[in-house]
Amino acid sequence: MKGLLKFITCGSVDDGKSTLIGHILYDAKLLYTDQEKALELDSKVGSRGGAIDYSLLLDGLMAEREQGITIDVAYRYFTTDNRSFIVADTPGHEEYTRNMAVGASFADLAVILVDASQGVLVQTRRHARICALMGIRYFVFAVNKMDLIEYDEKRFRDIENQIAALIEELKLANVTIIPVSATEGDNVTTKSDNMPWYKGEALLSHLETVDIKEDTEKGFYMPVQRVCRPNHEFRGFQGQIENGAIRAGDLVTSLPSKEEAHVKSILVGDKEVQEAVQGQPVTIQLDREVDVSRGCVLTIDSGAVLTDSVEADILWMDDNALTDGKNFFVKIGTKMIPGLVTKINYSVDVNTGEKKSAYTLKKNEIASCTLEFSEKIVVDEFDRHRTLGELILIDRVTNMTSACGVVRKTFVSQDRSQIGKVDEQVRAGLKGQTPVVVEFPIGKEGITLDFAEQVEKGLTVLGKHTYLYHPAASENYAETVRHLKAAGLIVLLVLDENTAKDETLKTLDGFYANWQIDGITVKDAIDFVKKKSAFTVQSVHDGNYI
Known part of the structure; x- marks a missing residue:
């Protein structure tokens, strides 16, 4: 029997992903009797009439059944005479792209469905690109709903050419293209008599025999x-x-x-063994005390590198847009560390593959970014070491996962022992922002202290380092403002109506007064400050992240 195969089904909306997997389970007699009866009963009273609706086996949420779509990732384990499988059925809607990316992160093979009546769509391209991004090296393009086009070979060949162009664009290897009908069962578990022109295997037969090799590490x-x-x-x-x-x-x-030691003992569970191999969870005891903690890596001739700067391809999954200079927690392997997106190098058009200059990144967009970490960590290019080349970005305020991605290039770290003078530029670089002073005069255009506090809250959610300064009416505040700005902060200067303005601040670089407009909102103010404090200087390695 072949080893375990972990695969994912993906593609555009309503391409038949859940139906395909449901039909495999049904035809291969991999359901219990009560599951079969429940499926037949649900289909009779369900949303699609009396015919068996195989997607109901995967669509477990009530909202999924009512809408006829997949929302969450559904995992199923099944075994045939030839192989064991874990399948992740993922949503096709763009809104749930992050759910699809989660499923792709665990898989060895992707089954990407293409509707025979529509061909390759934008979401098909997006899912194929995400699968490649997440390191999947084996692909099956299942051209579904062949029954709706009367099993037309010419239409299949046209779609085959569309897929071939996508394969070339993404530089995919190990690709198989199979015409199927998920509802009728053609080429799903057995070869179809309706397509004698197709000489390849049925889908399940291919999944049972495909040889997954990971020999790059x-x-x-x-x-x-x-x-x-x-x-x-x-x-x-x-x-x-x-x-x-x-x-x-x-x-x-x-x-x-970089300390060395010999292995004294190896435990698998509570049993001591002489040898352990890839995939096994182990406890390793060394013959002497060395500096090892969570996030460290034990290695023998792996070639893994130490660096504090990498270039990575990421999928942005946050509702809020990404901008240069944003701070995150970065998780690579078992290591969690503060990090910074110093630059968005370019975004990738999911439809054409074109690389475009970008200053922000919106939800579900893919881009190349330069990242810096607060210290040197063990990391490597994804193509060399998969686990040490996968990363996620975690928002430091909400603790939500904002992005996932892979390392494409590592950079030589700067020598921190050669640190020069720590000035405003160094401090600002570590915070990923341009320090500015923005005046909020109470009473003008409806501005209040609460208004300024809401602006600071919004900027903090965006990861900005701010200080709301509300000096007393008689206070000589100009010198304090200069010190706060020199610390690399965004200063929100709130002035009461009876506070005298200090004219010397007008000469301060990055000072903004009289910027308010009639009817200004909190969002307007946040957007203004965000634009003026955008990260524009070369990032700085030296120093500590806050």
Whole structure:
């Protein structure tokens, strides 16, 4: 029997993803009797008439059944005589692209459905691009609903050419194209008599026999998830082996400390073994004390690198747009660290593949970005080490996942021991913003202290470093404002009606007064400050992230 195959079904809206997997489970007799009866009963009273609606096996949410769409990712485990499978059925709607990306992150193979009556659509391209981005190397394009076009070979060949162009554009390898009908069962589990011109395998037969090889990585490495110390005599390092094998007595290197030690013992569960291999969760005990904690990596000849700057392709999943200079927590392997998007290099048009200059990134867009971390960490290019090249960006305010992506290039770190003078530019670079002073005169255009506080709250949600300064009427505030700006902050200067204006601030670079317009809203003010404080200087490596 072949090993476990983890695959994902994806494609555009209503291409038949859930129906396809449901039909495989039904035809292959992989359902319990009560499941079959429930399916037949639900189909009779369901939204699609009396015919069996195979998608009901996957669409578990009430909203999914009512709308006839997939919203959440549905995971199913099944086994045939030849192989075991885990399948993730993902939503086709653009609104739920982030759900689809979650499913793609676990898969070895993608089954991308294409509606035979419509051909390759924008969402088909987006899903194919995301699958490639998430490191999937094996693809099946299932041209579905062949029954609706009367199994027309010419139409299939036209779509085959569209898919071939997409394959060339994305540089995909290991691709198979199969004509199917998910509702009628043609070429799903058995070859169809309706398409004698198709000489290939049925879909299930292909999935049972496809050979998934991951031979691009080298050496042994294990990101440390936990340090286990049940008593003062034992100190073990727990994690999953991501590549290679390890044996008792092997010399391993701990990164980033670069200390070496020999393996004293290996535990799988509570049993000591002499050897462990890729995919096994283990506890490794070393023969001497070394600097190892969660986020470190134990390695043997893996070639993993230490750096604090990378170039990555990311899928933006946040409702709020990404701009240069945004701070995040970056998670790579088991390491979580503060980081900064210093530059959006370009965005990618999901329809044409064209690279376009971009200053912001909206939800579901894909782009190349330069990232910097607060310190050197173990990371590598995704094509060399998958686990050390996958990353997610986590919003530091909401703790929501804002983006996922892969590392395409690592950069040589600057020597932090050669740090020069720490000035306003250095501090601003670490915060990813241009320091400005924006005046909020109370009483003008309806501005109040509460208005300014709402603006500060909105800027904080965007990851900006601000200080709302409300000096007393008699206070000499100009010098304080200069110090706050020199700290790299965005200063929201709230002045009461009876507070005298300090004319010397007019000469201060980045000072904005009389910028308000009639009927200004909090959103208008946030947009104004965000634009004026946009990150425009070269980012700075030296120093600590706040």
